[in-house]
Amino acid sequence: MVSNASVAISSVAHALTRARNEGFDSASAADVEEACFLAELRRCRSTAAQLPHPPGVFHSVDDHVMSLLQTYLAHEAKQAAKGSSLVPANLATAEGYEAKFDNVDPGWIWSLRDWIKKLRKHEFLDAAPGSQEIANNYRLALLGDWGTGLYGAPVCARSIESDKQAIDMVMHLGDIYYAGDTDEVDERFLAHWPRHPGAANRALNGTHEMYTGGNAYFDRILGSADFAQPASYFALHNEHWLLVGLDTAYADHDLYGAQTSWLRALADALPGHGILLFSHHPPFSAFESQGPLLQHKLMPLLSTGRVAAWYWGHEHSCVRYDRHPGWKTHGRCIGHSGFPYFRLAKDGARNEARWVRFDAANALPGGVVLDGPNPYVTENPARYGPNGYVTLDLKGRTVHETYWAPDGDQPFAEFDFEYQAP
Structure with missing residues (x-):
């Protein structure tokens, strides 16, 4: 398994666009939470399409859902998930690879949703008094x-x-x-x-x-x-x-x-x-x-x-x-x-x-x-x-x-x- 796989903003936009073309835009939401999730993905698709994303250069933004998308897609690519591939990218390190998504199965959208729903915030740890x-x-x-x-x-x-x-x-x-x-x-x-x-x-x-x-x-x-x-x-x-x-x-x-x-x-x-x-x-x-x-x-x-x-x-x-x-x-x-x-x-x-x-x-x-x-x-x-x-x-x-x-x-x-x- 390849380590340190990167996902360009352009790849996020491409994956979401392919998923839209495969029907996720017309998917019916089962509840309000699911509707909000789909709305967030549509927002990310629009945002990603407008951001500068030079090929082969690592990029990330201070956006909660966009960052989760990049993390999830990188993980899926490293696991050689269906529809993903890894190609070498010039990221100034021998271990650096950029994940490309060409044949996208829209089912990954629901796997992403399930992954996000499982995330829990860690308890806060209090420091001891004094220094x-x-x-x-x-x-x-x-x-x-x-x-x-x-x-x-x-x-x-x-x-x-x-x-x-x-x-x-x-x-x-x-x-x-x-x-x-x-x-x-x-x-x-x-x-x-x-x-x-x-x-x-x-x-x-x-x-x-x-x-x-x-x-x-x-x-x-x-x-x-x-x-x-x-x-x-x-x-x-x-x-x-x-x-x-x-x-x-x-x-x-x-x-x-x-x-x-x-x-x-x-x-x-x-x-x-x-x-x-x-x-x-x-x-x-x-x-x-x-x-x-x-x-x-x-x-x-x-x-x-x-x-x-x-x-x-x-x-x-x-x-x-x-x-x-x-x-x-x-x-x-x-x-x-x-x-x-x-x-x-x-x-x-x-x-x-x-x-x-x-x-x-x-x-x-x-x-x-x-x-x-x-x-x-x-x-x-x-x-x-x-x-x-x-x-x-x-x-x-x-x-x-x-x-x-x-x-x-x-x-x-x-x-x-x-x-x-x-």
Whole structure:
């Protein structure tokens, strides 16, 4: 059985169109639930037909049903289901194959329905009170939206794994594609995860992991020997810093359970510490949706000026925001570690990596976005932005950020900031 099979958006549209032509559009719904299911498939067919889907390039969208469709079709193709075939696709990995669907039996629609109906949301795991003590000099490697197993993702992993400097923790900021089921967690995440000698591992929950209920995330990742992570949120501290990883995906773009009061208690217990937050979703964005629920729940803390920096993924880009004028926070988007994303810069013709400035607007800070070609997307490198990862060196009250290319050879940039108590 072939591993890491991909399903292009165009293949989803094709499979749904063939199923429509074979009569699923005229199928009578037995109940309201079934009618809603068919309506969702028709919506996906229309959406997929309008999305850009370059041949041979991995693509996924933040759409629950579309992601489930891709996961299901990939699984069926790997099982050599009737009417499916696998053809090699240039996905920058020997294990990468794109599933093609030519002779579609519309019966797969009802098998998909039965599979979705069996999905259950995993129970939420509460973290213990308090935080784990770490050294004052501490180094982290951050990966975001890395769970493709393709392009720069495995290259980033091998660079982190072979880094000659000590790394105390490797952290993923979430998203394993398409819908974070067991096969995808095994093939696109655990199989490539960087195992740096002596480093602890942490994984934050992501949007795509929760599309299948988060079961593979909670059971196979958190429960693995590599992670042994008790909950989807956690805290660390030393003499100067409180580091907090949040679960913003169990409740989409929100904080589920007792996380808000838990964080408040941690901050109160360490009143002189600067705070570094890590999450999958952004509290704000110059390019995509905002995080009003996160802002609302954390505003009492943000308004104190104690959150020195917030690192997130979700958006497929690398962005360094200027210091927030109200919160005094350095916002960082690190969602560029493995996904082939379209370049954000308007002048996308440059053939080298660079930082492009954007202005403050609508009470949001300005900043810079990483631009340049992606040599790991061999189909059209100039169309896609660079992959990469980030290391944080905590030295006393100073944080040193290094933004690395996947091969770890040259940094895109280095940046220092120091926590100054309000």
